[in-house]
Amino acid sequence: xxxxxxxxxxxxxxxxxxxxxxxxxxxxxxxxxxxxxxxxxxxxxxxxxxxxxxxxxxxxxxxxxxxxxxxxxxxxxxxxxxxxxxxxxxxxxxxxxxxxxxxxxxxxxxxxxxxxxxxxxxxxxxxxxxxxxxxxxxxxxxxxxxxxxxxxxxxxxxxxxxxxxxxxxxxxxxxxxxxxxxxxxxxxxxxxxxxxxxxxxxxxxxxxxxxxxxxxxxxxxxxxxxxxxxx
Amino acid sequence: xxxxxxxxxxxxxxxxxxxxxxxxxxxxxxxxxxxxxxxxxxxxxxxxxxxxxxxxxxxxxxxxxxxxxxxxxxxxxxxxxxxxxxxxxxxxxxxxxxxxxxxxxxxxxxxxxxxxxxxxxxxxxxxxxxxxxxxxxxxxxxxxxxxxxxxxxxxxxxxxxxxxxxxxxxxxxxxxxxxxxxxxxxxxxxxxxxxxxxxxxxxxxxxxxxxxxxxxxxxxxxxxxxxxxxxxxxxxxxxxxxxxxxxxxxxxxxxxxxx
Numbered sequence: 182x183x184x185x186x187x188x189x190x191x192x193x194x195x196x197x198x199x200x201x202x203x204x205x206x207x208x209x210x211x212x213x214x215x216x217x218x219x220x221x222x223x224x225x226x227x228x229x230x231x232x233x234x235x236x237x238x239x240x241x242x243x244x245x246x247x248x249x250x251x252x253x254x255x256x257x258x259x260x261x262x263x264x265x266x267x268x269x270x271x272x273x274x275x276x277x278x279x280x281x282x283x284x285x286x287x288x289x290x291x292x293x294x295x296x297x298x299x300x301x302x303x304x305x306x307x308x309x310x311x312x313x314x315x316x317x318x319x320x321x322x323x324x325x326x327x328x329x330x331x332x333x334x335x336x337x338x339x340x341x342x343x344x345x346x347x348x349x350x351x352x353x354x355x356x357x358x359x360x361x362x363x364x365x366x367x368x369x370x371x372x373x374x375x376x377x378x379x380x381x382x383x384x385x386x387x388x389x390x391x392x393x394x395x396x397x398x399x400x401x402x403x404x405x406x407x408x409x410x411x412x
Numbered sequence: 413x414x415x416x417x418x419x420x421x422x423x424x425x426x427x428x429x430x431x432x433x434x435x436x437x438x439x440x441x442x443x444x445x446x447x448x449x450x451x452x453x454x455x456x457x458x459x460x461x462x463x464x465x466x467x468x469x470x471x472x473x474x475x476x477x478x479x480x481x482x483x484x485x486x487x488x489x490x491x492x493x494x495x496x497x498x499x500x501x502x503x504x505x506x507x508x509x510x511x512x513x514x515x516x517x518x519x520x521x522x523x524x525x526x527x528x529x530x531x532x533x534x535x536x537x538x539x540x541x542x543x544x545x546x547x548x549x550x551x552x553x554x555x556x557x558x559x560x561x562x563x564x565x566x567x568x569x570x571x572x573x574x575x576x577x578x579x580x581x582x583x584x585x586x587x588x589x590x591x592x593x594x595x596x597x598x599x600x601x602x603x604x605x606x607x608x609x610x611x612x613x614x615x616x617x618x619x620x621x622x623x624x625x626x627x628x629x630x631x632x633x634x635x636x637x638x639x640x641x642x643x644x645x646x647x648x649x650x651x652x653x654x655x656x657x658x659x660x661x662x663x664x665x666x667x668x669x670x671x
């Protein structure tokens with residue numbers, strides 16, 4: 182027998198899917214801006230291991246010479262990113278959903294088990310407390326902290342004089358720009374892992390983010406025989 | 413499929429769990445794809461809007477103007493750009509543009525100040541140097557994204573205005589500056605121009621400005637991106653309307669470009 186089990190509230194599904202294209206526009210317009218002074222790299226001394234970004238990357242995405250357009254879109258869509266993010270955070274606080282998201286004491290240790298399990302090193306299935314496992318709790322809380330970080334570092338480089346105190350707090354103008362960029366790389370990595378995990382977790386879990394429910398198979402006695410692990 | 417369609421209009425109580433799952437899944441995905449469609453149409457609409465100046469369209473420009481109103485209101489004499497010790501100043505300072513500097517400088521250079529009543533004052537370098545000198549070491553910020561601590565000297569724009577009795581002009585909303593060849597020009601809101609750190613600048617690192625830094629006289633306006641710090645001032649004028657601005661008018665950059 183099958184059973185419908187409620188998982189994601191409607192509000193969270195909306196915030197999630199609204200954020201997706203908005204963050205996309207922010208990253209795209211951010212690239213248009215970054216191109217004009219693309220000085221970051223990973224390396225040591227004069228040796229560059231990874232340049233942000235290679236010319237082929239810029240050409241492929243049609244990035245060059247669009248600074249003013251990038252700034253215009255960035256400073257329009259920043260409002261949507263900000264408002265949707267604030268609404269999401271306030272909703273999780275007032276609905277009590279934060280309880281499912283906030284890491285617990287044991288989460289930091291258990292997150293390793295999740296990692297080992299997902300890499301097929303460890304066989305034991307990690308525990309899900311509430312809606313998410315330990316690694317999810319850490320990841321989904323970290324992404325909120327990152328969002329706040331993007332807004333603060335973004336404001337610091339947007340108005341470094343009028344918000345001089347904030348610029349100083351973010352480590353100064355140059356450091357704030359580095360942090361703002363690094364956070365964006367963080368989103369891209371988060372996105373990649375997130376999508377892989379969703380694909381691995383399967384249809385039932387993915388459908389949950391759209392319909393709000395998951396389907397569980399139960400024996401006639403009513404005991405769960407299968408629960409899903411989900412990103 | 414036909415069953416699913418008729419089930420959509422049945423109440424949940426009439427349906428088995430399987431049918432209910434199918435109905436709810438279908439409806440949710442329907443709304444999901446509809447909203448994706450709305451987002452795509454909205455984006456295409458935005459991208460289709462005719463561009464005004466350079467690369468920005470009316471709806472985008474409207475929101476940017478609102479941003480300006482919000483952050484322009486923050487500009488005050490009390491909020492100052494951070495200053496640094498002289499020892500941190502770059503020498504030589506980075507040179508990043510020569511628009512308006514391509515012609516040979518007239519040896520008889522004087523700044524033309526076009527007053528509100530139409531009269532023109534011709535002001536020589538010696539006269540400007542008679543006014544009290546102010547130095548500033550600050551992090552010069554280019555709109556491209558780089559920044560550099562640099563050391564400038566000159567007369568405060570506000571003190572220059574007082575000294576030449578330009579009180580009517582101070583009351584006007586916008587300042588305009590252009591190079592002698594009129595190739596480069598900037599428009600600046602008066603509160604930012606009158607900010608105590610805005611200089612009519614003639615020295616870089618304690619020496620007269622090099623030609624490529626705007627000799628003999630340039631603007632240094634730390635509350636804005638470097639594009640507004642026009643090199644080699646030819647004319648100064650005032651208006652109640654926005655004065656022309658090279659990067660805003662031609663390429664769609666933000667007129668205010670405030671920091």
